Amino acid sequence: MAVAEQSQPVVTPSTKQKQIGQSYWSLVWWKFKRNRVAVVGGIILVAFYVSFVFIPEFFSPYQLEHTSDYAEAGPTPIHFVDQAGKFHLRPFVYGMEQTIDFVTRSRTYVEDTTRMYPIQFFGRGDPYKLFGFIPLDIHLYGVDQKSDPQAIVLLMGSDALGRDWFTRIMYGGRLSLMIGLIGQVMTIFFGTTLGVISGFYGGAVDQLIQRTTEFLNAFPQIPLFMALAAAIPTFWSPLAVYFILTIILSFVGWGGLARQVRGLILSLREREYALAAKSAGASDSRIMFRHLLPGTMSHVVVIATLAIPGMILAETALSWLGLGLRPPLTSWGVLLFDAATVRAIHNTPWELWTVPFIIVTILAYNMLGDGLRDALDPYGTR
Amino acid sequence: MSEPLIEVKDLRVEFDVRAGIVKAVDGLTLTIQRGKTLGVIGESGCGKSMTARAILNMIPKPGKITQGKIVYHRRLQNNGQSQLDDIIELTELDPDGKVIREIRGGEIGMIFQEPMSSLTPVYTAGAHINEAVALHHLTPIRKVGDQIAEQVLAHHKLTKEEAREIAVEMLRRVGIPKPSQRVDSYPHQLSGGQRQRVMIAIALSCEPAMLIADEPTTALDVSIEAQILDIMRELQESVNMAIMFITHNLGVIASMADEVVVMYMGKAVEQAKVIDLFKNAKHPYTQALLKSIPHLGKKKTGARLASISGMVPDPFDLPTGCVFHPRCPMFMPGKCDKIAPSWTKVDEDHYVACLLYEEV
Numbered sequence: 001m002a003v004a005e006q007s008q009p010v011v012t013p014s015t016k017q018k019q020i021g022q023s024y025w026s027l028v029w030w031k032f033k034r035n036r037v038a039v040v041g042g043i044i045l046v047a048f049y050v051s052f053v054f055i056p057e058f059f060s061p062y063q064l065e066h067t068s069d070y071a072e073a074g075p076t077p078i079h080f081v082d083q084a085g086k087f088h089l090r091p092f093v094y095g096m097e098q099t100i101d102f103v104t105r106s107r108t109y110v111e112d113t114t115r116m117y118p119i120q121f122f123g124r125g126d127p128y129k130l131f132g133f134i135p136l137d138i139h140l141y142g143v144d145q146k147s148d149p150q151a152i153v154l155l156m157g158s159d160a161l162g163r164d165w166f167t168r169i170m171y172g173g174r175l176s177l178m179i180g181l182i183g184q185v186m187t188i189f190f191g192t193t194l195g196v197i198s199g200f201y202g203g204a205v206d207q208l209i210q211r212t213t214e215f216l217n218a219f220p221q222i223p224l225f226m227a228l229a230a231a232i233p234t235f236w237s238p239l240a241v242y243f244i245l246t247i248i249l250s251f252v253g254w255g256g257l258a259r260q261v262r263g264l265i266l267s268l269r270e271r272e273y274a275l276a277a278k279s280a281g282a283s284d285s286r287i288m289f290r291h292l293l294p295g296t297m298s299h300v301v302v303i304a305t306l307a308i309p310g311m312i313l314a315e316t317a318l319s320w321l322g323l324g325l326r327p328p329l330t331s332w333g334v335l336l337f338d339a340a341t342v343r344a345i346h347n348t349p350w351e352l353w354t355v356p357f358i359i360v361t362i363l364a365y366n367m368l369g370d371g372l373r374d375a376l377d378p379y380g381t382r
Numbered sequence: 383m384s385e386p387l388i389e390v391k392d393l394r395v396e397f398d399v400r401a402g403i404v405k406a407v408d409g410l411t412l413t414i415q416r417g418k419t420l421g422v423i424g425e426s427g428c429g430k431s432m433t434a435r436a437i438l439n440m441i442p443k444p445g446k447i448t449q450g451k452i453v454y455h456r457r458l459q460n461n462g463q464s465q466l467d468d469i470i471e472l473t474e475l476d477p478d479g480k481v482i483r484e485i486r487g488g489e490i491g492m493i494f495q496e497p498m499s500s501l502t503p504v505y506t507a508g509a510h511i512n513e514a515v516a517l518h519h520l521t522p523i524r525k526v527g528d529q530i531a532e533q534v535l536a537h538h539k540l541t542k543e544e545a546r547e548i549a550v551e552m553l554r555r556v557g558i559p560k561p562s563q564r565v566d567s568y569p570h571q572l573s574g575g576q577r578q579r580v581m582i583a584i585a586l587s588c589e590p591a592m593l594i595a596d597e598p599t600t601a602l603d604v605s606i607e608a609q610i611l612d613i614m615r616e617l618q619e620s621v622n623m624a625i626m627f628i629t630h631n632l633g634v635i636a637s638m639a640d641e642v643v644v645m646y647m648g649k650a651v652e653q654a655k656v657i658d659l660f661k662n663a664k665h666p667y668t669q670a671l672l673k674s675i676p677h678l679g680k681k682k683t684g685a686r687l688a689s690i691s692g693m694v695p696d697p698f699d700l701p702t703g704c705v706f707h708p709r710c711p712m713f714m715p716g717k718c719d720k721i722a723p724s725w726t727k728v729d730e731d732h733y734v735a736c737l738l739y740e741e742v
Binding site for chain 1: 440445478483486487488491492494495500501503504513514517581584585620704
């Protein structure tokens with residue numbers, strides 16, 4: 001108690017001092033925090049990136065390669081109350097019996113209420129390597145497979161090879177979310193660099209860069225993607241295809257950003273601090289990238305955030321068309337490709353679970369981007 | 383004992399715009415002495431700022447130096463001991479080259495009219511000063527106070543603490559209160575006067591041989607203006623720096639300058655010691671300017687304040703002969719509109735370009 005009282009007057013001046021030295025970004029953060037919708041979007045995205053990109057091994061009950069006998073099984077019902085009407089605090093699933101209708105050739109699964117498998121949280125399952133080097137076998141949830149290999153929990157059903165669809169969605173999210181982020185980082189790099197150079201020097205350089213962006217923008221996007229994607233040799237490894245696809249997506253995307261950055265630089269370069277930097281002996285590149293570029297950063301962040309969904313969708317669309325990523329890689333587009341037949345929609349409608357994940361991601365990005373735009377605009381009234 | 387630092391000789395700066403060619407500076411000749419203050423005065427658009435920019439070889443596009451030269455008597459310090467003299471023609475240098483970039487900031491500093499927008503908003507005051515120091519590696523050695531100088535000599539690269547110390551010391555020298563806190567302030571957290579002090583601190587951090595002050599106090603109120611001028615005078619004495627002081631404020635010139643050049647339409651019309659100019663102005667334009675200042679404490683005569691008749695001529699269609707003749711009260715028909723006046727010595731250190739003082 002005495003300690004708390006003593007520390008009180010010490011804490012107050014230091015926090016006050018911090019407020020005096022507040023930078024632009026801390027003000028932005030303060031404003032951003034008050035925008036509920038944007039914060040929710042941000043939290044969703046952080047959750048998605050952590051669980052899908054960094055540690056899907058832990059959050060998914062199985063490994064990606066884990067196949068089972070339960071092909072095209074629907075989502076496993078999760079129970080709290082057993083046949084005898086007894087309530088269990090720990091949810092459980094029943095074992096499943098497969099029957100095949102030999103007339104229609106369709107599989108149906110019936111719950112076998114004699115076999116009960118409680119769902120384990122943080123239980124042991126498929127071994128994996130966390131971040132590629134920490135060997136672990138703990139999963140967020142799952143059923144005990146060691147005692148009964150027949151036990152399985154399929155939160156969102158399974159595919160034709162009996163793989164857990166939810167696991168596939170998580171691993172698919174890894175590639176789809178990463179392609180958006182990596183592609184956008186490359187877009188920012190190309191777009192801002194070329195935009196700054198274009199705006200700062202003007203003249204012939206400007207003409208060249210701007211006409212190039214116009215040329216790229218004049219192309220219909222999907223055919224351009226198709227042409228570029230079709231140029232990828234089929235014998236390349238899926239990983240190489242992935243990187244090439246990222247480069248293609250950012251190659252098409254940098255033009256708009258370069259144009260916006262150029263416009264901002266055109267006005268910023270007339271500011272007196274550009275002249276002051278020059279008169280202090282700064283070189284052109286120093287003026288461009290140290291003095292002028294930071295002034296465009298708030299716009300770039302917003303534009304980039306709002307453009308990431310476009311990249312994720314582009315990957316999805318290309319893969320769905322069969323031009324982007326291909327199995328054995330798993331991305332949301334690849335999963336959609338699997339689900340894109342009438343037969344799949346009829347027999348395995350749970351494969352459409354991919355769609356809400358895509359929609360939520362896109363919405364979250366838009367919510368976040370909108371909030372950032374409001375927070376970064378110091379003259380905004382909202 | 384005067385020694386030239388910068389000699390501008392017959393300088394002409396032209397802007398080739400669509401409507402024609404504008405001569406922003408037309409045949410200007412002036413000399414800036416080491417350690418002295420040269421005031422440059424004239425109305426807006428008379429080429430004052432362009433002259434300053436030309437000295438740093440920073441003429442904005444589409445402007446060009448088409449004639450004349452600017453000679454810079456460079457004095458290099460060799461191990462802080464002997465002085466090596468070097469004569470550089472600034473107009474000959476590559477405007478983006480290494481030499482001119484060393485001179486800019488390192489040997490000729492510049493401060494601007496608008497302290498509000500002269501600092502990059504994303505960097506602190508300290509970061510600005512450190513940038514200037516870092517751009518001219520050698521400079522901190524001879525610069526800031528002795529105790530720091532020793533530390534600096536020992537290292538090639540400044541540590542963060544040393545850089546910060548230099549910045550704090552510079553801010554203290556320009557009279558910013560609580561410099562150790564202000565060093566972390568962003569431009570928007572500083573007042574206009576403080577920003578201009580930071581600008582001066584940046585310019586002085588490399589201890590330049592000359593400071594170009596382009597209307598440094600125009601955007602400030604009079605009390606802050608007086609403080610800034612005091613600081614500039616003090617610092618000039620302590621580091622023996624020349625100042626080219628550009629203004630349109632005759633009062634400021636009277637208190638700052640040793641020598642004054644009066645400019646009109648890109649030309650120098652009169653140059654004199656400051657006392658001579660105010661006591662004994664020769665050119666009708668200078669005389670008219672001086673008459674247009676209201677005098678405090680003077681008995682009311684009921685007369686209106688004098689103004690210069692007419693308008694500033696169209697830069698695309700300059701008058702023939704003497705450019706001032708359409709507005710000149712001493713206009714001599716047949717002479718002033720025919721013959722361009724030449725630079726005439728009328729007294730010791732007193733030059734004028736007017737046909738009244740020429741035998742034609």
